[in-house]
Amino acid sequence: MTSKKVIFWAFTVALGGFLFGFDTAVISGAEKSIQQLWGLTTVQHGFTVSIALIGTVLGSLTGAIPSERYGRKYTLFAIAVLYLLSSIGSALASDWISFLIFRFLGGIGVGISSVTAPLYISEISPANSRGRLVAMFQFNVVLGILIAYLSNFLLVGMGDNDWRWMLGVQAVPSLIFLVAILFVPESPRWLIVKRGRVEEARQILSIANGGIDVSGIVSDIQNSASASTQSNSSASIFSSQYKLPLVLALLFAFFNQVSGINAIIYYAPRIFEMAGLGKSSALLSSAGVGLVNFCFTFIAINLIDRFGRRTLMFIGSFGLIATLGLVAQAFYSGNLGGYAVPVYLFIYIAFFALSQGAVIWVFISEIFPNQVRAAGQSMGSFMHWLLAAVIAFTFPYIAETLGGGNTFMIFCGMMVLQLLFVWKLMPETKGTSLEQIEKTLILH
Numbered sequence: 406m407t408s409k410k411v412i413f414w415a416f417t418v419a420l421g422g423f424l425f426g427f428d429t430a431v432i433s434g435a436e437k438s439i440q441q442l443w444g445l446t447t448v449q450h451g452f453t454v455s456i457a458l459i460g461t462v463l464g465s466l467t468g469a470i471p472s473e474r475y476g477r478k479y480t481l482f483a484i485a486v487l488y489l490l491s492s493i494g495s496a497l498a499s500d501w502i503s504f505l506i507f508r509f510l511g512g513i514g515v516g517i518s519s520v521t522a523p524l525y526i527s528e529i530s531p532a533n534s535r536g537r538l539v540a541m542f543q544f545n546v547v548l549g550i551l552i553a554y555l556s557n558f559l560l561v562g563m564g565d566n567d568w569r570w571m572l573g574v575q576a577v578p579s580l581i582f583l584v585a586i587l588f589v590p591e592s593p594r595w596l597i598v599k600r601g602r603v604e605e606a607r608q609i610l611s612i613a614n615g616g617i618d619v620s621g622i623v624s625d626i627q628n629s630a631s632a633s634t635q636s637n638s639s640a641s642i643f644s645s646q647y648k649l650p651l652v653l654a655l656l657f658a659f660f661n662q663v664s665g666i667n668a669i670i671y672y673a674p675r676i677f678e679m680a681g682l683g684k685s686s687a688l689l690s691s692a693g694v695g696l697v698n699f700c701f702t703f704i705a706i707n708l709i710d711r712f713g714r715r716t717l718m719f720i721g722s723f724g725l726i727a728t729l730g731l732v733a734q735a736f737y738s739g740n741l742g743g744y745a746v747p748v749y750l751f752i753y754i755a756f757f758a759l760s761q762g763a764v765i766w767v768f769i770s771e772i773f774p775n776q777v778r779a780a781g782q783s784m785g786s787f788m789h790w791l792l793a794a795v796i797a798f799t800f801p802y803i804a805e806t807l808g809g810g811n812t813f814m815i816f817c818g819m820m821v822l823q824l825l826f827v828w829k830l831m832p833e834t835k836g837t838s839l840e841q842i843e844k845t846l847i848l849h
Contacts, residue, residue, distance in 0.1 A: 408612055408613060408614070408615045408616070410612050410613070411529060411530065411531070411538070411612065411613040411614075412538070414526075414529060414589045414590070414613075415526045415529070415530065415538040415539075415541055416541060417582075417585045417586060417588065417589050418481060418522050418525050418526055418542070418586070418589060419522065419526065419541040419542045419544070419545040420545060420578070420581065420582045420585060420586075421481060421484055421485070421518040421521075421522040421542070421545075421582060422518070422522060422541075422542040422543065422544070422545035422546040422549065423545040423546070423548055423549040423552075423578060423582075424485075424488045424514070424515075424518070424549060424575065424578055424579055424582060425515045425518050425519065425522075425545075425546050425549060426545065426546035426547055426548065426549025426550040426551075426552075426553065427549035427550070427552060427553045427575050427578065428457065428488070428491070428492075428511050428512075428514070428515055428549075428575065429457075429515065429546075429549070429550065429553075429667075429670065430549070430550040430553035430554060430670055430695070431553040431556070431557065431571055431572060431575065432454055432457065432508075432572075433553075433554070433557065433670070433672065433673055434553075434554070434556075434557025434558070434560075434561060434568070434571050435557070435568035435571050435572060436450070436453070436454050438565075438567070438568040439453060439504070439568060440453070442565075442568075443500075443501045445501070447801070447802075449501075450801075451797075451798050451799075451801060451802070452505075452798070453501070453504070453505065453508075454797055454798075455794050455797045455798040456505050456508045456509050456512065457508045457509065457511055457512035457515065458512060458667075458790060458793050458794035458797050458798075459509065459512060459794055460508070460509040460510065460511065460512020460513040460514075460515070460516065461512040461513070461515045461516035461519070461790040461793070461794070462512075462516060462787065462790045462791050462794050463512075463513055463516060464512065464513035464514065464515060464516020464517040464518075464519075464520075464790075465516035465517070465519055465520055465783060465786035465787040465789070465790045466516070466783060466787045467516075467517070467783075468480075468516060468517035468518075468519070468520030468521055468779075468782075468783050468786065469520060469779035469780045469782065469783035471483065471517070471521075472517075472520060472521045472524060472595075472779040473595075473599065473779045473780075476591050476592070476595055476599075477521055477524060477525040477528070477591060477592040477595055478525075478586065478589060478590070478591045478592070480517065480521045481518075481521055481522065481525065481586050481589075482583070482586050482587070483517070484514045484517050484518045484521065485514075485579060485582045485583035485586055486583065487510050487511065487513055487514035487517075488511060488514045488575065488579040488582065489576060489579040489580060489583060490507065490510055490511075491507050491508065491510045491511030491512075491514060491575075492511070492572060492573060492574075492575035492576040492579055493507075493573065493576050494506070494507030494510070495507040495508055495511065495572045495573070496569045496570070496572045496573030496576075497569070497573070515790075516786065516790055519766070519786040519789070519790070520779065520782045520783045520786045521779075521782075522542050522766075523539050523542050523766035523767070523769070523770040523782065524592075524770055524778060524779055524782045525592050526538050526539045526541070526542060526770070527539050527767070527770035527771060527778075527839065528592040528593065528594040528595065528775075528778070528839070529590075529592055529593060529609070529613050530613065531613060531614050531615075532836055532837060532838045532839075533710065533836055534710060535710070535767070535771070535839075536709035536710040536714065536767050536835055537706050537707070537709060537710050539766055539767040539770055539771075540702075540705060540706045540709050540763045540764075540766070540767050541706065542766050543702055543705075543762055543763050543765070543766055543767075544699075544702050544703060544706055546762075547695070547698040547699045547702045547758065547762065548699055549578075550670060550695045550698060550699075551695030551696055551698065551699045552695075553571075553695070554673075554694070554695040555695070556571060556574055557571050560574075590609045591605075591609070593605075593606035593607075593609040593610045593613070593626075594606070594626055594775050594778075594839075596609070597623070597626050597627060597630065597775075598626065598629075598630045598775045598776060603623060603627070606623065606626075607619060607620075607623050610622055610623065622838070625838065625840040625841075626775060626840060628840070629774060629775050629776075629840045629843055630775055630776060641777075641780070642773075642777045642780040642781055642784060646847055647773070647774075647777060647781070647847065649846050649847075650772040650773050650781060650846050650847070651781065651784060652830075653768075653772055653830065653831065653832075653846075654768075654769045654772060654773070654781055654782075654784060654785035654788070655784065655785065655788045656826055656830070657765060657768060657769060657785065657826075657831075658765065658769070658785045658786070658787075658788035658789035658792070659788055659792060660761070660819065660820075660822070660823040660826060661761045661765050661789055662789060662792035662793050662796060663792065663796075663816065663819035664725055664729075664757060664761060664816055664819065664820055664823070665729070665796070665812075665813065665816035666757055666761070666762075667793045667796055667797055668796050668797065668800040669694065669750060669753075669754075670694070672800060672801070673694050675801075676746075676750070676804075676809075677746070677747060693747065693751060694750065694751065694754055697751045697754045697755055697758070698754050698757075698758050698762070700755075700758075701754070701755040701756075701758035701759050701762075702758040702762055702763055704758075704759065705717065705758055705759045705760075705762070705763035705764075706763065708759075709763055709764065709767065709835070710835055710836065712835075713833045713834075713835040714764045714767060714768050714831075714833060714834055714835060715827060715831050715832070715833045716833075717759055717760045717763065717764055718760050718761070718764055718823075718827045718831060719824075719827055719828075720756070720759060720760060721756045721757065721759050721760020721761060722760065722820055722823050722824040722827055723756075723824065724752070724753075724755070724756030724759075724760075725753060725756050725757060725760070725761075725817075725820040725823075726817055726820045726821055726824065728749050728750070728752045728753035728756060729753060729813050729814075729816045729817035729820060730813075730814070730817045731749045732746055732749045732750060732753070732809075732813045733809070733810045733811075733812075733813040733814040733817060734810070735749065736808060736809030736810035736813065737810035765785075765789070768831075768834065769781070769782055769785035769786070770782055771834045771839060771842055772832075772834065772842060772846055773843075774839075774843040774847050775839070775840070775843070778839075800812075832845070832846070
């Protein structure tokens with residue numbers, strides 16, 4: 406039985422995902438106004454949109470360090486502070502450079518959050534509900550994206566400074582997250598593996614697992630830590646024994662981004678204008694993207710522990726291949742001006758939310774052993790955000806140079822490769838304890 410307290414803890418930590426999603430998508434409504442305000446060139450504009458992603462890359466690469474040294478809880482508190490500073494600073498920025506600095510700080514918060522939040526939820530959740538609870542993080546990400554799109558739609562036209570309100574409203578959920586994180590306990594696995602505080606961890610695990618005897622779970626965690634220490638006390642994430650989970654995490658994150666998801670989220674209004682919609686219709690269609698993403702992520706949360714991670718990835722891969730191919734065909738044929746492209750992209754978002762969107766943070770947080778889970782999560786997140794930054798920076802140039810048809814056909818081809826990855830390499834992890842997954846994937 407999943408206790409109400411562990412659901413509360415998971416949901417509180419997943420609020421970091423809400424801010425992650427809001428911060429990621431909110432720039433889509435402000436980017437054109439910012440470009441005009443400071444007279445940015447095409448290169449400067451691309452840099453402005455992607456600066457948060459550059460911060461995210463840095464945050465994801467270094468996120469394991471505070472998570473391991475100071476614990477998951479205090480790292481999450483620091484993330485909340487970064488979000489609060491970024492939202493207020495970006496909204497009040499008086500020049501381009503200060504705007505870049507505050508957006509960069511927010512990006513660092515997103516990057517560390519993508520490491521620490523799924524990591525924490527994975528480590529505190531019972532095995533039979535871990536997928537659903539970790540996927541709550543992604544649910545909050547897409548909720549944040551949806552609210553950002555809707556907020557942008559409602560605030561547009563409030564004057565020359567409407568973009569400041571779009572960015573500044575994020576301070577409210579940032580403050581809520583800052584306070585709420587004080588009421589969650591530390592990760593029990595971190596307490597045992599990094600601090601040796603077994604009894605404190607036992608109490609937290611007992612609450613999380615509905616009051617049952619958790620002696621077996623505690624013993625498995627201790628044995629896992631002992632086996633890793635005996636194998637190689639100084640082993641890094643790049644050691645040969647961790648080769649398989651590292652390859653799985655890096656490939657999973659790679660395919661997540663080469664699906665084109667962040668290009669669509671960041672440039673949704675621009676893509677819909679390319680497809681022949683007017684500005685207001687494009688913004689409203691962007692809100693539709695957020696709504697579809699939200700609804701199908703909610704469905705995925707309820708399926709991930711029932712059908713498993715691998716099954717959802719199979720279904721999603723076929724759907725992504727089909728929808729991206731249809732979008733490419735619409736651009737090739739010039740069948741633009743109607744609602745064909747938005748409809749295809751809505752279906753694309755549905756398949757993405759059912760598969761990659763819901764599974765990525767769950768899967769990467771499960772496949773590494775306790776000793777290097779933070780470092781492994783960091784590497785998977787780093788790959789994810791590095792490619793997100795590259796794609797966000799280059800998408801306007803690629804779409805303009807190659808055209809919509811060729812651009813979406815490249816994304817389609819990458820999803821064919823993803824299907825092969827799921828078929829040949831991806832293991833199923835549903836309903837299995839983290840320590841049992843370790844025994845399957847790691848050679849001590």
